[in-house]
Amino acid sequence: MSSVLDxxxxxxxxxxxxxxxxxxxxxxxxxxxxxxxxxxTIAILLPITxxxxxxxxxxxxxxxxxxxxxxxxITSVLxxxxxxxxxxxxxxxxxxxxxxxxxxxxxGIAAIGSFVGGTLAIIALTFxxxxxxxxxxxxxxxxxxxxxxxGILLVATISSGGRLRALTAAAIGLLLATVGRDDFTxxxxxxxxxxxxxxxxxxxxxxxxxxxxxxxxYNLEERHRKVQAPATVANVWPSRADLRQSSGxxxxxxxxxxxxxxxxxxxxxLASLAAYAxxxxxxxxxxxxxxxxxxxxxxPETANNAAATSSFIPLLSLGIPANATMAVIFxxxxxxxxxxxxxxxTENPELFWGVVNSMYIGNILLLIMSIPLxxxxxxxxxxxxxxxxxxxxxxxxxxxxxxxxxVFDIGLVIAFxxxxxxxxxxxxxxxxxxxxxxLGSLLETSLRRSLLLFDGDPTGFFTRPISGVLLAALIAVAxxxxxxxxxxxxxxxxxxxxRGEEEVGRGTPEARxxxxxxxxxxxxxxxxxxxxxxxxxxxEERNSAT
Amino acid sequence: MSTExxxxxxxxxxxxxxxxxxxxxxxxxxxxIAGSLAxxxxxxxxxxxxxxxxxxxxxxxxxxxxxxxxxxxxxEAERFTRSGLLVAAAVASMIAFVAVIATIGFEIPTLLxxxxxxxxxxxxxxxxxxxxxxxxxxxFYALFVGALDVTIPHLF
Numbered sequence: 001m002s003s004v005l006d007x008x009x010x011x012x013x014x015x016x017x018x019x020x021x022x023x024x025x026x027x028x029x030x031x032x033x034x035x036x037x038x039x040x041t042i043a044i045l046l047p048i049t050x051x052x053x054x055x056x057x058x059x060x061x062x063x064x065x066x067x068x069x070x071x072x073x074i075t076s077v078l079x080x081x082x083x084x085x086x087x088x089x090x091x092x093x094x095x096x097x098x099x100x101x102x103x104x105x106x107x108g109i110a111a112i113g114s115f116v117g118g119t120l121a122i123i124a125l126t127f128x129x130x131x132x133x134x135x136x137x138x139x140x141x142x143x144x145x146x147x148x149x150x151g152i153l154l155v156a157t158i159s160s161g162g163r164l165r166a167l168t169a170a171a172i173g174l175l176l177a178t179v180g181r182d183d184f185t186x187x188x189x190x191x192x193x194x195x196x197x198x199x200x201x202x203x204x205x206x207x208x209x210x211x212x213x214x215x216x217x218y219n220l221e222e223r224h225r226k227v228q229a230p231a232t233v234a235n236v237w238p239s240r241a242d243l244r245q246s247s248g249x250x251x252x253x254x255x256x257x258x259x260x261x262x263x264x265x266x267x268x269x270l271a272s273l274a275a276y277a278x279x280x281x282x283x284x285x286x287x288x289x290x291x292x293x294x295x296x297x298x299x300p301e302t303a304n305n306a307a308a309t310s311s312f313i314p315l316l317s318l319g320i321p322a323n324a325t326m327a328v329i330f331x332x333x334x335x336x337x338x339x340x341x342x343x344x345x346t347e348n349p350e351l352f353w354g355v356v357n358s359m360y361i362g363n364i365l366l367l368i369m370s371i372p373l374x375x376x377x378x379x380x381x382x383x384x385x386x387x388x389x390x391x392x393x394x395x396x397x398x399x400x401x402x403x404x405x406x407v408f409d410i411g412l413v414i415a416f417x418x419x420x421x422x423x424x425x426x427x428x429x430x431x432x433x434x435x436x437x438x439l440g441s442l443l444e445t446s447l448r449r450s451l452l453l454f455d456g457d458p459t460g461f462f463t464r465p466i467s468g469v470l471l472a473a474l475i476a477v478a479x480x481x482x483x484x485x486x487x488x489x490x491x492x493x494x495x496x497x498x499r500g501e502e503e504v505g506r507g508t509p510e511a512r513x514x515x516x517x518x519x520x521x522x523x524x525x526x527x528x529x530x531x532x533x534x535x536x537x538x539x540e541e542r543n544s545a546t
Numbered sequence: 547m548s549t550e551x552x553x554x555x556x557x558x559x560x561x562x563x564x565x566x567x568x569x570x571x572x573x574x575x576x577x578x579i580a581g582s583l584a585x586x587x588x589x590x591x592x593x594x595x596x597x598x599x600x601x602x603x604x605x606x607x608x609x610x611x612x613x614x615x616x617x618x619x620x621x622e623a624e625r626f627t628r629s630g631l632l633v634a635a636a637v638a639s640m641i642a643f644v645a646v647i648a649t650i651g652f653e654i655p656t657l658l659x660x661x662x663x664x665x666x667x668x669x670x671x672x673x674x675x676x677x678x679x680x681x682x683x684x685x686f687y688a689l690f691v692g693a694l695d696v697t698i699p700h701l702f
Contacts, residue, residue, distance in 0.1 A: 051694075164612055164613060164616065167609055168571055168609045168610070171602055172571075172606070174602050175599065175602045178602070182595040184593075185594065187586075189595055190599070220632050220633050220636055384670075385668075386663075386667070386668025386669065386670055387664065389663060389667075389668065390659065390660040390663035390668075390679070390682070391682060393640070394660060394686065398656075401647075407644060410644045414640050421633060425623065425624050425626065426623045426624075427559070428567075444598045447593075447598065448598070451591065451593050452592075455591050456589065456591025456592070457591075458590065
């Protein structure tokens with residue numbers, strides 16, 4: 001317990017408070033701006049974290065991530081233009097409320113819900129993460145092999161663009177991770193004789209290229225409609241009746257978001273969709289949804305923030321990033337010389353508790369900023385994308401240089417930027433590739449150690465209880481698409497759930513015309529590669545898998 | 547209720563671009579297999595440096611063939627349109643940036659890249675383009691050379 005309190009002492013250091021503020025402000029800004037998502041922003045800003053203390057760096061990067069969940073709401077509600085994929089469902093009721101002149105209420109409820117969801121998730125994280133870490137202390141190479149494989153597979157399962165494309169991207173990520181000197185034998189692999197590659201590909205240029213530059217190039221194709229100035233927002237304080245009406249949705253959204261955030265492959269997008277579907281199904285008047293039901297704003301906005309917070313649990317307690325944004329933060333920790341894993345809490349308590357407790361402060365700052373300062377953030381939308389693009393690209397290129405003072409790294413960023421752009425054009429989500437790249441060396445090392453341990457007998461994985469269970473789950477997830485037709489017929493419950501999810505996408509009046517929903521989801525998914533807009537089938541799989 | 551699309555997307559890609567993507571994946575997998583065999587594939591009881599890349603290479607070949615079989619399912623793939631030329635021009639400007647930055651410092655390449663992106667890719671006015679690109683160079687100089695003292699090559 002004392003280490004938890006020490007964590008507060010770490011947060012309250014002026015530098016850390018300052019960077020927490022910087023992080024949440026940046027997060028909120030990029031949440032407001034369509035285009036760049038949190039993973040891309042964090043990737044682009046990686047170079048500036050080098051000079052910082054590890055705890056300060058991660059406090060700032062975490063702030064960007066959950067700050068973006070607040071910011072994404074604003075444009076969803078006011079302009080029907082989700083800034084982030086996790087705010088896509090907020091569009092339905094949020095914008096309907098705006099049309100009724102109640103934009104302020106929607107934004108106020110979203111901010112309060114986000115705050116409650118985020119804060120409850122931090123409290124739960126405080127108790128759950130140490131338990132998970134404690135449990136994982138006994139994990140050996142076979143368990144890590146199974147866990148890393150399961151993580152990659154789950155991320156691929158809910159990725160946008162389909163699982164075949166996602167698995168392909170992941171396999172390429174694993175292959176990229178093998179470039180450089182082999183840890184066991186020092187043999188040089190796939191370096192093509194290039195000295196710059198002898199130590200392997202660096203994570204920073206890959207993340208900056210695939211996420212950052214790739215998204216900038218993709219957005220260059222003038223796919224965004226001209227954003228008109230939004231209406232002014234009056235009275236952001238929700239009435240007592242509004243609060244009473246949304247309190248249930250906020251409570252349920254917090255719990256649902258928390259659990260969906262912990263799952264590998266889960267996260268804010270899935271949580272927001274599921275929470276909206278849950279409220280709609282529970283409601284006595286489901287027909288109100290899509291026409292300005294306040295719960296339709298409260299539930300997804302609460303859930304996405306709770307999930308953004310709880311997705312730190314697998315990263316900080318197992319060392320397995322649950323989504324692409326966490327993969328970038330994982331990379332940031334490695335660069336700082338910190339290896340996330342079960343030993344992090346005991347060996348580096350001030351980092352662990354400093355980051356966790358900074359989220360309380362960050363959420364308070366966001367609540368303060370998002371209610372009275374909404375108008376200010378909305379004004380950012382007036383800055384044209386054509387002016388932001390060259391600024392972002394130059395920050396990326398110059399930033400890439402500063403990491404190793406290497407022109408070669410700028411070249412790598414450009415190369416991976418082109419790859420990222422082509423992947424997006426061809427329907428491949430770069431998220432699984434970055435995640436697999438980050439986990440690649442852990443996976444290979446664990447696999448080879450396991451094989452040595454089992455003397456080459458792969459059945460050894462199944463004889464150890466934990467790795468056996470994890471691999472069984474892995475096989476279940478892998479085989480589910482084949483069993484789906486059977487499941488659909490045999491379990492009416494799952495089928496009903498399936499329909500419920502579909503309604504989120506198709507049943508609401510705004511989404512019925514083919515135009516808006518698809519491109520929004522796609523564009524926003526491009527903004528946050530950590531997860532795509534999940535299709536109904538995959539959420540059914542996830543339900544059955546867990 | 548407004549029905550105009552929020553975003554405009556190019557039309558879906560045809561099967562050809564999917565087939566090319568699938569072929570690239572198969573070739574990549576094949577190259578990985580060839581490379582790993584050269585490194586020494588090892589055996590399950592004694593995994594060598596080539597074992598893991600060999601597995602991934604094999605997986606890639608299988609995934610690539612599966613992609614080829616399903617080439618008609620275009621998913622979210624987009625066709626390359628004229629606006630793709632903007633991207634090509636953008637990439638060319640960045641390659642030029644990298645090529646000269648080590649010899650002539652970052653100021654002139656930064657100015658030119660910003661100007662090209664603003665004026666020709668973004669269709670901003672001459673005035674805005676000139677003022678913004680000069681502004682970017684000044685801010686970058688103050689930030690990277692002045693405040694952060696980064697070792698980036700610079701003229702002044």
